[in-house]
Amino acid sequence: MMQSKINQFVQDCKDKGLNVTFQRMAIYKRLLNRLDHPTAEDLYQEVIKEYPMISRATVYKNLETLFEHNLIAKVTHLHDAARYDGKQEHHHHLVCVRCKAIFDIQSERLDNLQLPNEIDPTFKVYDYRIQFDGLCQKCQS
Numbered sequence: 001m002m003q004s005k006i007n008q009f010v011q012d013c014k015d016k017g018l019n020v021t022f023q024r025m026a027i028y029k030r031l032l033n034r035l036d037h038p039t040a041e042d043l044y045q046e047v048i049k050e051y052p053m054i055s056r057a058t059v060y061k062n063l064e065t066l067f068e069h070n071l072i073a074k075v076t077h078l079h080d081a082a083r084y085d086g087k088q089e090h091h092h093h094l095v096c097v098r099c100k101a102i103f104d105i106q107s108e109r110l111d112n113l114q115l116p117n118e119i120d121p122t123f124k125v126y127d128y129r130i131q132f133d134g135l136c137q138k139c140q141s
Helices: 002-015 021-031 039-050 056-068
Strands: 073-075 083-085 091-097 104-105 131-134
Touching: 002 021, 021 039, 021 056, 039 056, 083 104
Parallel strands: 091 131
Antiparallel strands: 073 083, 091 104
């Protein structure tokens, strides 16, 4: 499963004209292994353990490049830092407003919502994500 995602990532990079560098591979592999939607800093701290010569700027720039080419997602909410998501399947999020944890939601019902009539018909909607803000079970205690 993991190897097929990596193979697809390599092919997607090539299709989009991006070089498949060891830096991009290291960042992407770590992102795939995380379910907690890490920040760029979180990923940098992981990557330097294996590649101590990689710079913080390289990690940040590569994350933005991958996001701009739709190879990863950015979960940006009203907290202090963007969080990154390597999961490419369409999904939505629960965000804990206290500890800032982000949890994935897979829901066919949410994926098939009808657009409201109030949306300007000249605006072309190509995707959407729904975010629910609240308190996780841990923070409710």
